[in-house]
Amino acid sequence: MNIVVCVKQVPDTATERKLRPDDKTIDREAAEGVINEICEYAVEEALRLKEAHGGEVTVLTMGPSKATDTIRKALAMGADKAVHLVDDALHGSDGLQTSYALAQVLKKIGFDVVILGSESTDARMGTLAAMLAERLDAPQLSLANKVEIDGSTIRIQRLTDYGFDRVEASLPAVVSVVEKINEPRYPSFKGIMAAKKKPVETLSVADAEIDAAKVGLASAATEVVDFAVAPPRAAGTIVKDEGDGGVKVAEFLASKKFV
Amino acid sequence: MLDYRLSDELEALRKTVEQFAREVVAPRAAEYDERKEFPYDIVRQMAEMGLFGLPFPEEYGGMGGDYFALCLAIEELARADSSVAITLEAGVSLGAMPVYRFGTEEQRREWLPRLASGEALGAFGLTEPGGGSDAGATATRAVLDGDEWVINGTKSFITNSGTNITRLVTVTAVTGESDGRKEISSIMVPVPTEGFAVAKDYSKVGWHASDTHEITFTDVRVPSANLLGRRGRGYANFLSILDEGRIAIAALATGLAQACVDECVKYAKERHAFGRPIGSNQAIAFKIADMEMKAHMSRLAYYRAAEKMLRGEPFKKEAAIAKLYSSEAAVDNAREATQIHGGYGFMNEFPVARHWRDSKILEIGEGTSEVQRMLIARELGL
Ligand SMILES: Cc1cc2nc3c(=O)[nH]c(=O)nc-3n(C[C@H](O)[C@H](O)[C@H](O)COP(=O)(O)OP(=O)(O)OC[C@H]3O[C@@H](n4cnc5c(N)ncnc54)[C@H](O)[C@@H]3O)c2cc1C
Numbered sequence: 001m002n003i004v005v006c007v008k009q010v011p012d013t014a015t016e017r018k019l020r021p022d023d024k025t026i027d028r029e030a031a032e033g034v035i036n037e038i039c040e041y042a043v044e045e046a047l048r049l050k051e052a053h054g055g056e057v058t059v060l061t062m063g064p065s066k067a068t069d070t071i072r073k074a075l076a077m078g079a080d081k082a083v084h085l086v087d088d089a090l091h092g093s094d095g096l097q098t099s100y101a102l103a104q105v106l107k108k109i110g111f112d113v114v115i116l117g118s119e120s121t122d123a124r125m126g127t128l129a130a131m132l133a134e135r136l137d138a139p140q141l142s143l144a145n146k147v148e149i150d151g152s153t154i155r156i157q158r159l160t161d162y163g164f165d166r167v168e169a170s171l172p173a174v175v176s177v178v179e180k181i182n183e184p185r186y187p188s189f190k191g192i193m194a195a196k197k198k199p200v201e202t203l204s205v206a207d208a209e210i211d212a213a214k215v216g217l218a219s220a221a222t223e224v225v226d227f228a229v230a231p232p233r234a235a236g237t238i239v240k241d242e243g244d245g246g247v248k249v250a251e252f253l254a255s256k257k258f259v
Numbered sequence: 260m261l262d263y264r265l266s267d268e269l270e271a272l273r274k275t276v277e278q279f280a281r282e283v284v285a286p287r288a289a290e291y292d293e294r295k296e297f298p299y300d301i302v303r304q305m306a307e308m309g310l311f312g313l314p315f316p317e318e319y320g321g322m323g324g325d326y327f328a329l330c331l332a333i334e335e336l337a338r339a340d341s342s343v344a345i346t347l348e349a350g351v352s353l354g355a356m357p358v359y360r361f362g363t364e365e366q367r368r369e370w371l372p373r374l375a376s377g378e379a380l381g382a383f384g385l386t387e388p389g390g391g392s393d394a395g396a397t398a399t400r401a402v403l404d405g406d407e408w409v410i411n412g413t414k415s416f417i418t419n420s421g422t423n424i425t426r427l428v429t430v431t432a433v434t435g436e437s438d439g440r441k442e443i444s445s446i447m448v449p450v451p452t453e454g455f456a457v458a459k460d461y462s463k464v465g466w467h468a469s470d471t472h473e474i475t476f477t478d479v480r481v482p483s484a485n486l487l488g489r490r491g492r493g494y495a496n497f498l499s500i501l502d503e504g505r506i507a508i509a510a511l512a513t514g515l516a517q518a519c520v521d522e523c524v525k526y527a528k529e530r531h532a533f534g535r536p537i538g539s540n541q542a543i544a545f546k547i548a549d550m551e552m553k554a555h556m557s558r559l560a561y562y563r564a565a566e567k568m569l570r571g572e573p574f575k576k577e578a579a580i581a582k583l584y585s586s587e588a589a590v591d592n593a594r595e596a597t598q599i600h601g602g603y604g605f606m607n608e609f610p611v612a613r614h615w616r617d618s619k620i621l622e623i624g625e626g627t628s629e630v631q632r633m634l635i636a637r638e639l640g641l
Contacts, residue, residue: 076271186279188309189322192271 001055001149004106005046005079006116006128009033009063009070013121023217024224025092026122028064035070038117040077040184042177045147046115047078047185053149056080058109062090062101068200075195076187082198083109087205092217095123099131104210105203106136113154114174118143129176139169145180263562269331272324276332279308280339285610288340291468292613295460297422298468301343305336306377310347315359320372326352326503327565330510334558337514338521341617342468344511349418349469350374352504354381357429357445361488361496366447370427379426384414384474385497391415392630394431395494399476401432401446403483408434408446410454410479416624421457421472425450428474431493444493447485454479465616502575503568504625505582509561512585512621515614516554519589519596522611523547526600543599550592557585576638583631586621593618 011017011031018027046057059074059082061067071082085105093101106114114136119126133140141147144156145164152171157164159178187195205212213219239248253259265273284301291298305311313329315321322328329351337344355374358366358381373379390396399412410432414420420428427447434444448455458473488496527538527547537543564577596611597604604611622628 072267072271076275186275186304186308187271188307189268189272189313189324189328190309190317192268192275193323195271196268 001049001053002110002112003046003049003055003057004060004109004111004114005039005042005057005074006060006102006114006132007039007043007070007074008036008061008117008120008122009067010036010120010122013037017122019224019227023092024227025217028066033066033069035073036117036120036122038119038121038177038179039070039074041179041181042115042117043074043077043079044182044184045144045175045177046113048182049113049115049147049149055112058083058111060102060105060109061085062093062098062105064091071200072192072195073187075198075200076191077185078187078191080198082200084200084202085205085208086202087212089205089212089216092220093215094220094222095125095127095131096221097215097219099128099135101205101208101210101215102128103132103135105208106132108208112171113149114138114172115147116174116176118176118178129174133174136172136174139173140176141167141169141173142176144175144177147175147177147181263559265331269328272328273331273335275308276310276335277338279304280335284336284343285339288342288468288610289608289613291342292340293467293607295467297346297470298343299423302346302377302380302424305343305347309375309377311351311355311377312375314351315355315371315375319359319367320375322375325569326506327562327569330507330561330565333507334510334514334517334561337511338518340468341511341515341614342466344514345418345466345469346380348504348507348511349382350377350380352507353383353500354419354427354429356503357383357487357496357500358427358447360500361445361492365484366487370447373426378424380419380422380424381427381429382417382419382425383497383500384417384420384428384430386415386417388413388415388473392627394497395441395443397431397433397441397443399430399432401434401444403434404480406483407480408432408483408485410446410448410476410481413473413475415473416461416471417474419470420450420474422470425470428455429487430476431497434490434493437491442491444490445487445496446481447487448476448479448481449485452479452481464619465613466620467616501625502578505578505631506561506564506568506574508621508625509557509564509578509581509585512582512589512618513554513557513561515589515618515621516550516557516585516592519592519611519614520547520550520554522609522614523550523596523599530601537599546595546599550595553588553592557581557588560584576635579626579631579634579638582626583628583635586618587628589614589618589621 012034015031018030020027050057057079059079062085141156143159145159146157148155154173155168309322312321313324314326317323333344358370374381401408401410429447433441435442454477456475530537560581564581567574593615597615600611603609
């Protein structure tokens, strides 16, 4: 089985993250780049599918050249090879454009299953799986907390507010996963050493037959108009219980529309 | 020429273990410490990551790394919890390493894959109730009876000797006399073996989640082929194992010293007294600056000792310096970190309190500070 797992490098959430004042895109130089957390779960799930059904796991990343660190991490966990889409023309691409660019690569390299995390910690759009599925004309199985493959049928449990839905489709398909799905493995040193020797194919926009006019900040369909730094957290409200504590708490919750 | 940067692979290893220590070890360290319980599930995860196989070649089930890679992992674990760090240190550098260094091909093939995978844990028994520093005073005896060694004696404070996954305890024992001097050899004792007994838990000051036991040998019989290294070379062999081990203990001490700095930097910014963060007082800030200096120097010292060792150069003095300096740095930093945390520093729910209790043993185990000074002085021809 040909499993492709999409992995994104994001600014470390443990550090202060910034937008660039000039073009209002994420400042990827300011913070250390790390693997997007949910992507680790996607890689883990891809590896488990491979362990159960055989085949190959390919890591697909679109990102600046420093994203190779993130690719190496996924390879160290056990993925077999990687494709890195890197081109200055891609800078500032929005969700629509990213899905177009990745779909072009996926059409080129082929796949039985595409696995990705449900959202990234930087842009937090959570739409890529849906957009990719549409562009690839493949079924979308989103928010999976369990994935099973049986011949050419793929079944997932989609996490919902009320429990889960069972969803089934035929391969090839696009699956997005949530953090409840598994416990990602930590790479071993042997894995880290082996990752060094695994093939990483670098593709430019031209290599992937992506129309350069359709990607990048200039032609993005969405625009960040303005941004502001989040105000520091205000002090909390302290309710003193003078016999009416319960009522006051209930009133507070009601005022915030929690109850 | 001079280059202290880690290679990409070593940096990736360091980061992986740092992440594991932060996500898996740290959140549960206080709980295991309080319950004085060996953290089997955490040790199993360390094993799955291949940490017990770090310095061994792949042909023996290892990860194909080296001793320095092991030290990096130990430092990162110790930033979260000394107990799991010493479990790894003792299991690899004292338990498995003697088999790798001095074992026959057969002994290596029999033991290393299990020890390197972390499925089995090894221990090394040198210290006896009657003496640790003076290892030549060994009273445990092994007598050859046909093709079996019969071992009798007691070993004290043996790390990793009493867990459910302990499968090998290598002990030093007197196997005879030559030229009027005791002949000391190392013998591998598989666990369990009849006559091998583990005494009840010690009540320790720290390292609560590490396994330490007194063990006794009563007519324990093992095949004569369990002799590790040449007969009569036991003393010299373990001295060289201890030389290496000191670098690993220095890495552990560095991790603890660094953990104290990290906790204090956070706390000194958060905690207010007299209307401002306590860290804005020079008395506090300078303490933390000194602590950072000591953690930094400890790291340089063990990096240098490891570098000399891996180059195959003499490293006895550098290893002793690293162990001596870093263990004293760890004790100093833990004391100051507790001070900076005030009353909370005396409360076990704060990591610095655990670091304080865990630090003192670093000046004692694998050669006391006095022994390190003796070694350094001897290297200077004194
Ligand atoms: C938690 C823990 C785990 C341990 N794990 C292991 C293990 O896995 N395997 C193992 O074999 N041992 C282990 N030990 C034992 C440890 O290595 C010894 O305790 C240590 O080497 C000191 O030996 P001792 O306790 O007999 O002290 P002693 O040798 O009796 O020393 C007492 C004091 O006298 C000093 N002293 C001794 N000789 C001299 C001298 N010539 N000049 C100046 N001062 C001197 C010492 O420095 C020390 O301060 C462990 C100990 C502990 C507490």
